Amino acid sequence: MATYRADINVEQTSNRRRRSAWVLGILAFLTVSSAAAFGLGRAYLLDGMPDLPDKETMWQLNLQDTITLIDHKGRMIGHRGPWIGQPLKLNEMPAHLPNAVLAIEDERFFEHEGVDNRAIIRAMLSNARSGQRSQGGSTLTQQLVKLMILTPEKTYRRKFQEALLARDMEAILSKPEILELYVNRVSLGPQIFGAEAGSQIYFGKSARDLNLAEAAMLAGLAQAPSRFNPTRHYERALTRSHLVLRRMRANVFITEAEYEAALANPPEIAEEPNLGLDEAILGYAFDYIAEQARDRAGLRHPDLVVTTTLDADYMQQAHKSLNKIIDQSGKSRRVAQGALVTLDNETGGIRAMIGGRDYVTSKFNRSIQAQRQPGSSFKTFVYAAALEDGFTPATVRVDQPTNINGWQPKNYTLRYRGPLTLREALKLSINTVAAKVGAEIGADRIAETAERFGINSPLRPHLSLALGVAEVNLLELSSAYSVFPNEGLRRRPYIIQRIETTSGEEIYAKRNTQGERVYPVPYARQMTSILQETVESGTAHGARMLPRIVAGKTGTSQDYRDAWFMGFTNQLTSGVWMGNDNNSPMNEVTGGLLPVDVWKDYMSVIHEGLPQEPLAAPDLTRTDERASEVMAFYSRLAAAMRSERDIASGVGGGGVSAGR
Numbered sequence: 001m002a003t004y005r006a007d008i009n010v011e012q013t014s015n016r017r018r019r020s021a022w023v024l025g026i027l028a029f030l031t032v033s034s035a036a037a038f039g040l041g042r043a044y045l046l047d048g049m050p051d052l053p054d055k056e057t058m059w060q061l062n063l064q065d066t067i068t069l070i071d072h073k074g075r076m077i078g079h080r081g082p083w084i085g086q087p088l089k090l091n092e093m094p095a096h097l098p099n100a101v102l103a104i105e106d107e108r109f110f111e112h113e114g115v116d117n118r119a120i121i122r123a124m125l126s127n128a129r130s131g132q133r134s135q136g137g138s139t140l141t142q143q144l145v146k147l148m149i150l151t152p153e154k155t156y157r158r159k160f161q162e163a164l165l166a167r168d169m170e171a172i173l174s175k176p177e178i179l180e181l182y183v184n185r186v187s188l189g190p191q192i193f194g195a196e197a198g199s200q201i202y203f204g205k206s207a208r209d210l211n212l213a214e215a216a217m218l219a220g221l222a223q224a225p226s227r228f229n230p231t232r233h234y235e236r237a238l239t240r241s242h243l244v245l246r247r248m249r250a251n252v253f254i255t256e257a258e259y260e261a262a263l264a265n266p267p268e269i270a271e272e273p274n275l276g277l278d279e280a281i282l283g284y285a286f287d288y289i290a291e292q293a294r295d296r297a298g299l300r301h302p303d304l305v306v307t308t309t310l311d312a313d314y315m316q317q318a319h320k321s322l323n324k325i326i327d328q329s330g331k332s333r334r335v336a337q338g339a340l341v342t343l344d345n346e347t348g349g350i351r352a353m354i355g356g357r358d359y360v361t362s363k364f365n366r367s368i369q370a371q372r373q374p375g376s377s378f379k380t381f382v383y384a385a386a387l388e389d390g391f392t393p394a395t396v397r398v399d400q401p402t403n404i405n406g407w408q409p410k411n412y413t414l415r416y417r418g419p420l421t422l423r424e425a426l427k428l429s430i431n432t433v434a435a436k437v438g439a440e441i442g443a444d445r446i447a448e449t450a451e452r453f454g455i456n457s458p459l460r461p462h463l464s465l466a467l468g469v470a471e472v473n474l475l476e477l478s479s480a481y482s483v484f485p486n487e488g489l490r491r492r493p494y495i496i497q498r499i500e501t502t503s504g505e506e507i508y509a510k511r512n513t514q515g516e517r518v519y520p521v522p523y524a525r526q527m528t529s530i531l532q533e534t535v536e537s538g539t540a541h542g543a544r545m546l547p548r549i550v551a552g553k554t555g556t557s558q559d560y561r562d563a564w565f566m567g568f569t570n571q572l573t574s575g576v577w578m579g580n581d582n583n584s585p586m587n588e589v590t591g592g593l594l595p596v597d598v599w600k601d602y603m604s605v606i607h608e609g610l611p612q613e614p615l616a617a618p619d620l621t622r623t624d625e626r627a628s629e630v631m632a633f634y635s636r637l638a639a640a641m642r643s644e645r646d647i648a649s650g651v652g653g654g655g656v657s658a659g660r
Contacts, residue, residue: 065302067290069276071310072349072497076200078276078286085196086305087184087504088207090176096212096254097195098179100219101186103247106140110175114141114166141166143222144182184502188221189229202230204270212254213262217241230269238266277312281319283359285310285350285495288368293499296508304507307498309349314342314606318352321602325594326357326578334587335563335594338578339366340602341478345573348482348491348515352574353475364581371457371471372562372579376429376539377555377591378450378468380481380527380566382438383426385449387523389441393423393530402432407463409435412556412590423530427538429554431467438466452518453480454490468555474564478575481566484531484551485573487616488524489515529617535567542596543567545604549615552599554591561585565595567603570613574603 066081076086090098102109108116116139138146145165169178188198198218199207210218220240221228230237242263249259276282285308293306318340326338342352355365364370387393399417402409409431416432425433438446443461450459457472459465479493491513499508531551534540539554543565552567561583566575576595579586 066502067293067304067306069282069286069289069310070305070307071312072308072351073311074307075312076276077308077310077312077315078279078282080286080290081303082191082193083197083201084303084502085184085194085198085200085207087194087502088180088196089504090180090183092208093183093195094208094210094212094215096248097207097210097215097218098183099251099253100212100215100244100248101183101222102140102179103251103253104219104244105143105222107247107251109140109179112139114168114170115139115163138162139166140182141169141178144178144185145169147185147187186222187225188218189225192225201275202269203267211262211265211267212245212258213241213265214267216244216248216262217267220244230267234269241267277315280358280360281315281354283363284355284365284367285315285353287363288353288365289495292496296496297499301501301507303502305500305502306496307500309344309347309351309495309497310353311351311606314352315354317605318342318354318602321598321605322354322576323357324601325598329594332587333589333594334580334584335578335589336580337362337366338576338595338598339370339474340574340576340598341367341474342572342574342606343478343482343493345482345485345491345568345571348479348493349497350475350493350495351572353495362581366577366581367474369473370577370581371473372577373470373557374468374472374477374564375555375557375562375591376431376434376468377477377553377564377566378470378472379426379429379434379466380531380553381450381453381455382434382441382446382466383422383530384453384519384523384527385441385445386422386437387526388449388520389445391422391437391441393421393526395422396420397422397425397433397436399425399430399432402435404435404439404463407435409464409467423533426530426553427534429539434466435463439463450480452490453483454492455480468557474575474577477564477566478573481553481568481575482573483519484524484528485568485570485615486515486524487521488517488519490518491515525616525618528615529619532615532617539590539592540565540567540596542592543600543603545569545600545607548607548612550603551615551617554596556590559585560587560589563589563593563595564591565599567599568615569603569607569610570615571610572603572606574599576602 064081066079066084068076068084068086069078070086071077106116108118142162145162149165173181184194184196186195187193188195189201192198192201195207195218198221199205199210199214202218203210203214217230217237217240220237220243221230227233228237228240245254245259245262248254249256254262279286289306289308293304297304322338322340326335330336337356339356340352340354341350343349344351353367355367355369356362386395396419398419399411401416411431412429417428417430420428420430420433422433422437443463443465446465447459447461455472455476457470457476459470462469475493483490494510496508497510498506500506528551531553532549535543535550535552540552543550543552548569550567550569552565555564555566556562562577562579563586564575564577566573568574576599578589578595578598
């Protein structure tokens, strides 16, 4: 009996051990399985989760590069890439704009830490009651993470990652920074991001100027920009905006009176959204600016806001004037293209750059890429060099058939006027006198003077350089002419004032410079006086803008292939070129014809409202006594030579010939 009980005890002990082993084994299995499942689950949930970018990168959306141009008066004039509004600080927005966003998107924004558990539970209960997904629990921070960092896929993994990244974002950015970032980067339509872009496109105004009703409509777009697009579904967008207003009233963001006033004054959609200048007008300058901006900004800054020196009004008028004249006379005169550049004399800033009739049709920028012969407009640098070499405006040279080492320059009219002062020779654009003066001072001296003034194109020092046979572009020639109204100071042309990222970080700012002295003041004033006379009574008389004082010089290359007018007032210097891309001759178009017409039509408009400031120029109308004596001598000599020629040829009698 005792042996039987012992066997039973042994068997029971063995059974307990086996059960314990099973239990431990199951627990071990469950533990290992749970750990493995956790590890696998965690790996699955975190797989592909991107790192949270730094503050600066958060402003650079996961989009193609963008560049926005602002003119010197602060007006948006152009944009390429997605529409990303110029970033605004919270204190630059009307308070009802961020409040409207909070009311409709995240009422408890300032109470949670990136994930709102209460909102999630409320959404789950609501969805369970309705049997469908009628509410979401995403916070504004989570939406920002989804917008900037994650893909739009709707999976549990993405939601898990969204929550983690939202908490991380709240640890890096303050609440106001997150709200500011969201308002400036939220999607409000196809390729439209940020309140500023949305406001400009839908309401034709800056977000700074939004009223309450407009702010509510803009805030309501975020949930479904296509569904609530006010340009296509206005009533739907209006109904949504009323919901936003009710939520604002419930959250005490607005008063009952403000609520009623907003309902009574629904937003008006802009018929023509403010999208800047037409690409046909701005395209040439945009290419020029974008290349420089990208070089200065580097690859780290894909989204740029560039404040330029351009003036939107000047650009529109320049394009209008150029096309107007070519439309009127282009066919009969066989001229197809033109370009125009305007510089601010005080700064060197480029106020207008029109590289052709239509950028959409032809992207070749004739203001900087076309190298063409300036013709007589280059003579100005011959006479500028001559003044430095001891000549005066009253120096006399004889306009007559000329042979300079086998080179025989001829006048445009094929007529000769005899003795002329340099002032008269430049005013009338006499080739023989310019050639003689150029030969006396030397082609090297002419080239050096032009380069000092700002001509960067290669200038080969041949005698024919005096008549403008070198090739230059319109921008550099216009810049060189601006030295005269600046009394000998050269201000290098520039077109970018400032470059910022879309977050407002300044990357580049133009430093103010005083200009470089390249020409003595007395000579600059004398040259300005001669160029002023050229407009008043010379080849450029068509450019007169009385009572405003104007100075300038015409230019025509051989066979009428290029026609120029370079002119300036005290405030602005503008250059016009006209010709054909294939270098074919025009129908006798000189610089004093169509280019002057374009210049005057344009400059007359843009100078409206500008003060009538005189040019710094002395009175050269009185020739000094010595010059008068020389002129009289050469006149008597020329008359005597004609008389002797007539007698020798048997034309008339001696007395009669002498009297003719």
